[in-house]
Amino acid sequence: MKRTKIKDLLNTTEFGQQVTVKGWVRTFRNNQFIAINDGSSINNIQAVVDFTTTEESVLKRITTGSAVSVTGQVIESLGKGQRVEIKVEQLEIIGDCDAEKYPLQPKKHSLEFLREIAHLRFRTNTFNAVFKVRNALAYAIHKFFNERGFVYMHTPVITGSDAEGAGEMFRVTTLDLDNLPRTEDGSINYKEDFFGKSTNLTVSGQLEGELAALAFGEIYTFGPTFRAENSNTTRHLAEFWMIEPEMAFYELDDNMDLAEELLKYVIRYALDNCSDELEFLKGRLQEEEKQKPQNERSELDLITKLNFCLENDFERITYTEAIQILKNSKPNQKKQFKYLIEDWGADLQSEHERYLVEKHFKKPVILTDYPAEIKAFYMKQNSTDEQGRNTVRAMDILFPGIGEIVGGSQREESLEKLERRMKEMHIPVEEMNWFLDTRRFGSVPHSGFGLGFERLVLFVTGMTNIRDVIPFPRTPKNAEF
């Protein structure tokens, strides 16, 4: 008999029908009530066995984690907490699970413990909910761009170029490290490496994205990116997924509009399609926050916070305005910030971003027009202001509890200005000729941004450690599974 998914069964009104359900036992109470989960829903179906007619040896094998197949009639449930249950007529143990050895018990486990058994944590309610929401957000991103005619581009993961001009990249090689080939002068001969040169894992698909945008008009990437940064924080991963749209004929305002529209669209999609999961995660967060002192708890519950994001325009201010607000702020005046804001030009720290978003505006903030000195070479240069200050058409979107979730800019489309800036920043112009060709041949104003996917999932699920929103996190000293 074809199996029925539990998700469908929980919504059925066809009582009396005969069904087969296959899944894993979550709990078995009173030698009678099996809670079965098949992964299709965060919720279990209750299957009621008649222990008077079931062999004792079979009943003993119905343990947490074991796989079973039950066939029986769908009936209305008289029990609390469920509408539907199955009156079991046939029961088969598909796969045993030794309760003594199984690490997951029918009780609450800490997130730290579950991280150690990441290969089994998918079987818990929390991670069922988290990865269902992650799945919905990924789909919503593709749907959003598809509806707008954007072309999905797979930019290369292995690259010979270095988009951000910084170090912190992983080397990719097939050279035998025990027997490295050398050139005559004794240096390593990368000509003998797989790609005939030194290669790394990409930190961004943006530059390649620009090439495509200046042909297709509007494109986006959605792929893995890498940072070999030795940061052991709750917000950093060595391997993470990023969405990078790049659009010809977009100026900074169009870029901000698109980013805000995208974020609202995907949050709404999650609210519409993951109500059970978000309801569960809201409760989880509330439990977690009970451990905190009152003044550190969130003012809004998870779902209220998500709705609040949808209902309000993101605040758009310039870096210069932000510095003014921060300079005059209480924590700055009272020297409570670790890094005090004194002069224009300072790079904003997480504490400043959080103050702006969580205390001052109490909503998402888009900061624009940063000092050129603290931003990347490819950003469009504003004209020098009256005080002689140079800014670029950057925009960062800051989210409560997350900080920077989007970083983007209008791109410098002038070949002359771009080349000058590259030279100032010691970026090898020759090697980047392919990139400069976009400014050489039919250059147009264009813009783009990067959205860190795991940070988005963090925000929507209310989880607090980025290791808990990606299946198998890669962090310093950790590449298990």
Add this chain to the structure above:
Amino acid sequence: MKRTKIKDLLNTTEFGQQVTVKGWVRTFRNNQFIAINDGSSINNIQAVVDFTTTEESVLKRITTGSAVSVTGQVIESLGKGQRVEIKVEQLEIIGDCDAEKYPLQPKKHSLEFLREIAHLRFRTNTFNAVFKVRNALAYAIHKFFNERGFVYMHTPVITGSDAEGAGEMFRVTTLDLDNLPRTEDGSINYKEDFFGKSTNLTVSGQLEGELAALAFGEIYTFGPTFRAENSNTTRHLAEFWMIEPEMAFYELDDNMDLAEELLKYVIRYALDNCSDELEFLKGRLQEEEKQKPQNERSELDLITKLNFCLENDFERITYTEAIQILKNSKPNQKKQFKYLIEDWGADLQSEHERYLVEKHFKKPVILTDYPAEIKAFYMKQNSTDEQGRNTVRAMDILFPGIGEIVGGSQREESLEKLERRMKEMHIPVEEMNWFLDTRRFGSVPHSGFGLGFERLVLFVTGMTNIRDVIPFPRTPKNAEF
């Protein structure tokens, strides 16, 4: 004035409206007719300028590749080949393009030449069509799985494990190759590497996918995978994208049904959503085939071939049956095969696969139940047959012109059998304990397969070199852009 996308304009019936179009000049004829493309469509819009009232200096700058903005009235076109055109009232050159230096000329370029300038080839009709089809196929894949409740999983790209037990992997490291840390016995100390051990780029997300399937029921991956194989063929890439669904409670027949359904769904989606692009690619292929001798040309044109795939069931036969057919085939009897088929157990070569698909059955073929010896350790073992032969529940889907497009199997769910097989194949059981836990705790029958995305794009676009269906191909000695 807000720009109108050319794709929308080409479908309009609102003649007389005022629009602004921005894009790149493809051709400029008779000092009067500009063909503009903005990437939204493979087709251009014709903009007609009045050269008597336009400055000579501006007219001179309308060259192939330059970026322009034109504003004017939409009128019905009297010219051949288009329904709509724009009577230009305002024209602005956004970005110049020096015709002397621009590598793309309004003529046919060879695919080899365009591969050298992969950053500009997006601006040609062929690559516009190819990457639009690629985009549509990627979206269709997500849509297919989303409609069926599959969970999209991002399995790790950097991995400490080796799914296929084979070499041919890229090393990922942050060690300073000029100054490698050593242990006391002089070997390289990978404990000092970023992840505290030796790591590689993944060759498959399957093993991690199985972990997820045994919690969520049905999952799929869609991400980059890597082979450090020194193959310079038209079918191999060092970096390529793969789709890997993995499903609990699926046996081999369910697995084949899903794969066939998926392939038909995405081909139909491309036919429904990329008719202009496929029409163009059909013409391109016909032109290309004119270079070939009559007997090497395809019997079916591109679109007919795609429809043919939809309308016919894939032929399902066992390896043993295939060997019988091949043994008795003309090319085997006449010794025309390079590798003659003599005994059961031989690995099938591309020439054999092509014979089965293109000559014998003339449609896609699913081969099942291969000899255990030539397949991976994790495949479900059939019971030994009367002749003492051991086979596994593998299935490979072979497509005309492509060869293997899908490889999959039912997985061995018995802990005992799996462990025994791993030991026979010298796979370190200890290191794979996390994988074996799926068989230890509530094991169930399950199946999955891998679909090579670029091979699918090759098939649907009718392109013949895999380097032409991925934006920036990575192959031995080549990681440009």
